[in-house]
Amino acid sequence: MRTFSDRLMDAVDDKQTMVCVGLDPRLNLIPAFLKRESVSKYGETIEAVAACYLAFNKGIIDAVKDKVAIVKPQVAFYEAYGAPGVKTFEETVRYARNAGLIVVEDAKRNDIGSTAEAYSSGHIGEVEFWKGKTRVYDVDAITVSPYLGFDGVQPFLDDCRNHQKGIFILVKTSNPSSGELQDLPHVVDCPSMNDMREDLADDGTAPLFSKKRKFGEAEKVTVAPNYVSLALNVKTWGDDLLGERGYSSVGAVVGATYPNEAMVLRKTMPKAYFLVPGYGAQGGSADDSMACLNSDGYGAIVSSSRDIDYAYRTEPFCRNYSEDSFDRVAAEATSAMIDALSKAMKSADKCPW
């Protein structure tokens, strides 16, 4: 059976690029003429916001659909405008899929098992309906946050299997403070925390939450950052969801802004596809992204949002184009990113095409 990862790889081969275009509409950044059109039709309402977001997205999708295989709408920007915003999200997904694109929803959902099931069924599976079941958002893949552990991930794994969908689990995110929790070095094979608590109860004086532990003279302590523990879980969870082409439909989010960590994670999860944010505006370069690829040139998709969606507002484009050409400029910016990554792939001897 062809998995999400198989579909993804075929689509990437077809376009010969791993670039993914983010669809992040923001009211203060999208072209004024689109806003005027929406307001003239709907007044200064929330429906008008939703309408101009949809028009903007359609422009970007039409402009990039022949160049890239994947788009990534960030649902935060849509749900911020309530039900009308969510309707635009649904219509954007439909429009992109009808254009032959793979849609990765950036949602970072997470909850306990029974609630994670509700998220998963709505976004990548099927929800209970009047007779049988129905699909709602029907995206191809979704990002998932791992703070709650396996029982919050399992419903997504089930839907990946049953509906040929994919997930990307946050492992090492692209933002500056990602290390606060993700990089904390944990002790591997430490005595259980229950034992620790008993020790604490015994003395009762030291801070309740920690404990000096002596590891005998000859002993060594093995430590690893939390993201490695996560990565090992992602690998385990993904081993059951391998496609014909050798990659898993359980992927990982690994920021382009942390190439050293990416190198470690690439070896930890050799069969996981990486969704790589942080390219461009956040500081990650094409060369930085190479650490996310395996030697076969597969294993990563690299995403950019602001630098493409709003390229028309930046140098050098804003000198040569008016805002009416936001879509044409997005296409140019996409081509530039594709070229930069192709060049880096060839330099790294990781180009499969």
Add this chain to the structure above:
Amino acid sequence: MRTFSDRLMDAVDDKQTMVCVGLDPRLNLIPAFLKRESVSKYGETIEAVAACYLAFNKGIIDAVKDKVAIVKPQVAFYEAYGAPGVKTFEETVRYARNAGLIVVEDAKRNDIGSTAEAYSSGHIGEVEFWKGKTRVYDVDAITVSPYLGFDGVQPFLDDCRNHQKGIFILVKTSNPSSGELQDLPHVVDCPSMNDMREDLADDGTAPLFSKKRKFGEAEKVTVAPNYVSLALNVKTWGDDLLGERGYSSVGAVVGATYPNEAMVLRKTMPKAYFLVPGYGAQGGSADDSMACLNSDGYGAIVSSSRDIDYAYRTEPFCRNYSEDSFDRVAAEATSAMIDALSKAMKSADKCPW
């Protein structure tokens, strides 16, 4: 200035209970007569699902509004049905707030800074609008997942301050697998991971993601579970948002199912309000919840969803009532929970009323 925490405590005093009722509509569990009414009006559509969810919620809210101070809709169940579901969520929030209830949205949102800002502005703040700004969901507080660190939390803190709202950050969740990441023992004051990576590069043979480290003969290693590190951050972030009554508007989610951990966390974050899920269906008892309270009897709200919403389907209620009385039964189940917690509070000498 009165903060969210002040409002919360006044409301809890008014009702003399810390019980919070979850609003988790599920199509296969809500009464058949509500479904028939919706289908007769909207056909077997997704709008009919949204309509019977709203009718169900209004029934529960009307039944419990004089008994409790807080309701907690879990947004997963609403957004699973797309824009119509989200509209019902918005209407539920409005209905509950108009009934004088405090609304805690269980959403567990998380993202990098600029995207977290979009989540925060939509849910507890104000979004950009045609002229100025507008409020969308306008809940009183929202749950937030901490995997991305401070820059993903900061926008929520700003909105808490500017709009007298609150957040509850996941620290120790109620589900069985919460310990996988949350309980990992991390080394306190470990050499930075950058140093570790240099060591790794030197030998190159050991698994890339970990390193045996020798801590000299006389040295000791201090370890703490990840949730403690999180708790210390929550404390720090919350110290700037203390209300007149001494508690912070930056709270923590601490499951009733882990009373030992709750005891540690209560001491780590003395001024944080705890949102305590896991009561009832998940296995947490009234006595278990006492660990979440400070000695003044404040500092926690205890939430139950399934056991109240669907009490009409369970013993002994299902023998004595038909499904038409789902709301009356929810009120009875709520009273029983209030009584159980009051009794436990008195036994623990933690009842302020």
